[in-house]
Amino acid sequence: MKNSPKKTHKTPVTASKNGKTGFRLPILPVLSIMFVLTYIWAAWYYADVLRMARERSFWVMSPDQMNFLLSKEFGGLWYIGRMLLQLFRYPWLGGLALSAMITLGTWCLGYAMRLSPRWRWLQYIPAGAYMMYIAYEGINLFFENEGGMIMGIPFCILLILLIWTALIASFSRKRMPALVCPPKDETRWQNWGQMLMLLVIFGIQAAWTELQRPYTRVIAKENVCLINSDWKGVMDVARANAGISHRPIAAMYAIALVETEQIADRMYDIRLDYDSLYLHGQSGEHSLSLCLYQEDCDYYAGFVQTCMHHAIERITMIGPNIHSLELLAKCSILRNENEAAYKYLRILQDVPFEGDFVRKYMAYVGDSAMIADDPEMAMIRKLEPIHDSFENNYQQPTFMGYNLALVEGRSKNALYNSLACCIYTKVMPAFMMRTEPLQGQTPPENVSDALCLMANKDPGIMKRFTGLDLRYTILSGRIAEMKPYMKDRQKYAKELFPKFKGYYPYYYFFGNLKATRKNNDTASSSAGVN
């Protein structure tokens, strides 16, 4: 009688053929491992992305308020999906729910499909496909995407599989495979084949994210730091990923610098060349990333009314979302529109886990002392425009265009913002005009470097400011270093970045060279008077 391999490999450690004892691969509880790996993926590796998907989504119990969603095809499913997505307010909680759904779904699939141990590796494919979809979409998960899909699809599949499993279990005597314990009906090779499948799925997913969408986690992480007003966190993330250059990363980094009063000192610590993003709107066509950060930039640059404009347009286009509603509440408070502030906070009150935000800002409504004491709002007050004008009068986006044309500001911070915008856009005549109030002083680092650059054409500049002499000496040496690469700036820009990181003249000659390229992409809906 021949020995069946199944019988010889049932225990983790058995004697080898020649009688010597040695290490044998154990039979693993692959589904449990899958649960842990999925949990790590959802609650740590992709946590910020899923958290942001939640922040750009909206769910309340009331079907009336959710009619914008329920009246769509599959609206009911997306409603449930959005409800579950709310758990990602705390990624450990959302991760737990998602990994439980995925693991349970995988187990049900194996049972319902009556997969023999030999073919059991197939049961991991749907979970893998789902995770690949998440990785493929990247930042689209929180840009004009139906957030309900993230949790709604696994929920729907799980529900179908559970019903299917229950039906089969009712009519079949087949034993259910192990969910938590090591399976008893698998050979070592079959067991490790499944393990290999898992590793391949997670490996491909991570590799794809790191190689093809390296910006996804960076942008999401910065966004989460922004929500928490963790300016150091925003800067640390941006600087740690200084070579990854995308507009949303730069925008949030700039916001953090404005908030910490370093906008005229440290802007060029990250590369500002802006590689392309995989971003599509509701139409499926390529979209500009502006909508990802426009409202935030409006708000933190002091354009409260413009922020309201763009926040309402976001709500118009994608429906209510937590992020825009929070901004609208804060803007209304700043504009003393107390009833409107109450309205937005009241709506947010019904969103799970928004209690802290609502409690905090409800106290601000109509209380100018609290507004003045809030560091974030106090900074915005310093930056607000003094005079009215139209957004349309300025180069877009307004938070840049207005600062390029700033004539009068409320504070030194407003002046620094303006100077930072001028040197960023390399509009040097406008920059020089706006340096007048700093004459006789030592300007911030980036401004000093820009002045030194201009001093090449107008040596008189050196006498009008203090602290430029040493910088000018350094500039001469560094210009000499850059000179050989000037013939093809586009080609050498990335290569030179590590060497000249943080140095404005490098940016002046090699940075953001594509900025002048006209982008023909349009907004995602027709515009006009409604």
Added chain:
Amino acid sequence: MRRLLYYFLILATTACTKSHDVPSQYTDVNEQAPIYPDYRDIVIPQNIAPLNFMVKDAKGLVAVFEGTGGHCLTVSGEDRIDIDSAEWRNLLTAGKGADIKVTVYADIDGWKRYAPHTLTVAEPIDSYLSYRLIEPGYELYRQLGLYQRNLENFTQRVIYENNRAYENDNNHCINCHNFQNYDTGHMLFHVRAQHGGTIIIDGDKCKKIQIKSPDILAAGVYPTWHPKMNLVAFSTNKTGQVFHIYHKEKLEVVDEASDLILYDVDRNEVRNIIAGPDFETFPCWNPAGDKLYFCSAHVKQMDNVPDSMAAEVISHYYDSVYYDLKYMTFDQKSMKFGKPEMLIQASASHKSISVPRLSPDGRYILFTLGDYGQFHIWHKSSDLWVMDLDTDSVYALREANSPDVDSYHTWSSNGRWIVFASRRMDGNYTRAFIAYFDKNGKAHKAFCMPQRDPEYNILLLKSYNVPELTKNAVNVSPGDLRECIYETSGDTARFTGNIKRSVDGSTGASRQLDGKTGASPKNGN
């Protein structure tokens, strides 16, 4: 006898007895209850839906409604009350023409009894109110629709909704719904962008038309349906939009040019009524159909400005554009218009008029007066005013107005009610408000259209746009409208030239807002 029995039954069911809901111990407060929405001391239509309300932060709430003849209704709730429709109807039926005293008890740090307020029951209002629900202002649109609310209850039905999901080939906006004589038998609205055109509804049928011609300025915009003939006068506007960055107003909608056109529904023909350098907009027929009222502005700064510069120039002078109220006679037989005559020269007072609407008896013109421009729905200065054509007096409806936007008004068919859009609740979202207009031409305190959930307007992220009263419900189904909009491209209206004017040579006296009369300025049209 039957009537007596009926009243007896009402009395029996609503007779005031001390309800067990009314707290036995309370503190009297010498002020009225802080109810939301504000339904205190208002005049209400006899057929209005229950005025449910809430008191913020209340842990208990009781409202006692005491009508005439001992009719009483006691309603209680936690922080809001939900009045039974049948009991409410009985209360209003019994209280017709009289006051209902409302006493509110609220448990806010202990039970309090507030000073009572009154509801005065007046004539009925038209049963249906149509409006568009859309996010407030700005440039973009996505999900929006035309809806019809039955004011006697809380039923809101869809007239038409655009595509719910984003689709490049189907994205479209809808606007400017209008009816003939409060009757849904003749209705129209525009569709913009994909599937564009004007939808004309005739009974239960609908068709799409294209009001386009190189000889008219642009497509038809603000409509007014002739009360007797199958004619629609439209303004045709070249419109732009700009956004304030700091002003208390949020945006400006400005016309670079505008004219008036006349569309003959039966013949599918269009012609210019006025086409020239002045800006004419917001046409409105009088009930007899022999006069067309409209707003008109002459913008000196726009004289001789090329089209390519018009948008830029007007955006510089947006706050010094003042619209006057004018009218033209119309001969229904010859289809000829008279010369434009000045009625109210608001520009002389550096004010501006928009949206004139004639009362059904033709005696009053209700309009919006603002500091400048014509898109008063975004101007906090805008208020409702009337001109009494019998006495030539012009005055603001102070009791109905608010410090915020009040505009886009409509009369009820009996002339006793006006419904308008106001941003008074939160400064951003327009809500439909109803105000009684008495026989002496005085408006009373306006109140918000009732909702089953009193908090509905706080939670709603859309504005009520262009409320229009009708006597009956729209007959065409959303499905039929969808088919018409999606499946037909629409016949293009035939342009038949400019309308000739009858020569009557009259130069009527005009009224200024300060009551002075002035001569009509020469009009180049």
